[in-house]
Amino acid sequence: MRKDYLLAPGPTQVPPEVLLEMARPVFHHRTAEYRKLHEEVLEGLKKIFRTQDDVFISTSSGTGAMEAAVANVLGPGEKALVVRGGKFGERWGELCEAFGAKPIMIDVEWGKPADPEVIRKHLKDDPDIAAVYTTLTETSTGVVTDMESIGAIVRETNAILACDGISSVGAIPMETDKWGVDMLVVGSQKALMMPPGLAFLTVSPKAWKRIDARKPAAYYFDLKHARKSMETFDNPWTPAVTLIVGLKKAIDMINDRGIEQVWEDHKRLARATRAAVKALGLGLLADPPADCVTAIRLPEGMDGAALVKKLRVERGITIAGGQAHLKGKICRISHMGYAGDYDVIIVVSGLEMMLAELGYKFELGAGVRAAEEVLAGKS
């Protein structure tokens, strides 16, 4: 009977309308009915991703689409620049290594963004760098990166700019075409209000030029093969039909609201959460913080892993803890996708009660009050 609340940075809550769409009977994918759906879904995704580039849907987690952005682009020994300021920046580096490429790591303090000028310098010093792998929002730290400035720099070179927007696109601004992002990776289970199982990848003409010139170490994630199927709105492999049906509904909900308004909505929830954090006397890990996930520094000496676990097991609220060296030191709260004012109130309230139980001294209710002030338009 207990009501559970999912407020972790992925998977996130899925609207009941979308869940019920996915309970419709399965139909065949080599049909006009499916092709029409596929075409409509791609049109809807292009609006959200702000791109006219090709968009591909992969039956995989976001990592699969990241693999496509590496295995189709880099051959053995080829150089790439990798911004590494968290778990997901590390993943780009591991992917480059798995396929024999030579990643040049730009290590950034966890919680800080990449410095575009460092990227500029690397690209200037080494014209052999073929691709730059970045992360719009590091889910592990909650920091947001200035992709617009990075895009302006990479655009002037021959390198491809790939951006992991898995846990941010659909929640915060991403101007794929205007900013010059050549390959944007997005996941279904974050801001797009869907269960996990689908990933998306955009490919710019500049990226195609590079991809077309090589034989990839890829089959399932072979983009040239996918492009051929796409001509008739087919998938190279059997698509996850029920998820695509749900996706159509979720995309329509986002586009009915309008993506710019959806960005504003996320900003408002994030501001309310940050106001609550401040009122509780706690700090943020990230600078600047993203508007899709808030990473909170927990009180010195508190067992943060226990807090996250107790909150889930005893109070039904799922948030995320810290990863790697941040384990036990932070907690992470999502405002992505199907989240509203009362999701902020619930998670702040639950956090307050758990902080009190674990002995932290503060005025109970102060966080909720601060959040309400933002949500009521008073601050």
Next chain:
Amino acid sequence: MRKDYLLAPGPTQVPPEVLLEMARPVFHHRTAEYRKLHEEVLEGLKKIFRTQDDVFISTSSGTGAMEAAVANVLGPGEKALVVRGGKFGERWGELCEAFGAKPIMIDVEWGKPADPEVIRKHLKDDPDIAAVYTTLTETSTGVVTDMESIGAIVRETNAILACDGISSVGAIPMETDKWGVDMLVVGSQKALMMPPGLAFLTVSPKAWKRIDARKPAAYYFDLKHARKSMETFDNPWTPAVTLIVGLKKAIDMINDRGIEQVWEDHKRLARATRAAVKALGLGLLADPPADCVTAIRLPEGMDGAALVKKLRVERGITIAGGQAHLKGKICRISHMGYAGDYDVIIVVSGLEMMLAELGYKFELGAGVRAAEEVLAGKS
């Protein structure tokens, strides 16, 4: 208002109970709740696959798991034997080539099975062959291969036996351990009564020995990485939670019935379908035919592609046509998974009416009568 019927060899029908399971709210995957589910699902799959080997769940189509069985096993220049007697045998060959391995193709006439003795000879003549890639049922032709005999031969060598059981396991006998299949690939959207989106792969100790000795050209499909996560029933990447929840329900339904009984059920439906085909004066493409999909030779000169399309568009019954050189010449009917007596009756009835419309001369109702005789236990 029209009732539609999905009787193509994948995706297949999904029980309403399973569809509704997947409409339950999404929950987080790094939790005890998910790990318990994952553990139970693996136990259930092992019963269906008849194995004690490790079983992995991949968020992908079956092709993704096929890629795992190649990219983790073969390095550049290494030799593999590939049985190629249809679209899916070809896929094994393409996968080997994509990852730089050297496939030795055993070309088999479409509709005929691999000859175990040919495999024996190849393995004897060339001890460098590291793996043998086979297909239990070629979905493109409906033929079933004697995997038991092939297993007995490959077991005596150092080669790994990989078997594509995507469109057959769960419908027809597969004794993974007893027959010596080292890597079995299965898909969710066929006999397992699930929508597309998940694939499964077993890995035997013999296969592990080979995999452990090499660095794979893989990341998303890296089996060593997956094994590490599996120790705690975790997934390396965010799993498709809603599909896993549905899978648990589907597996339970199969295991409640008992896999041996489920094999018998499929055999009965296939026998009824074949009796109908014979009564209509038509022939089968495959010899021997599999009990999960029946490929029917259409009357000489008939436009088979039109038949399949009209049946779907005008009469609401989705079956499959022929692929490659069989385009327009055959149609393929599934009896996999959530299929019963009246699915056979419906599809035979629809086929009869369409054959009549397209000018084929036969006694209307003869196919249904022949099917009923089998289903009623009269023949």
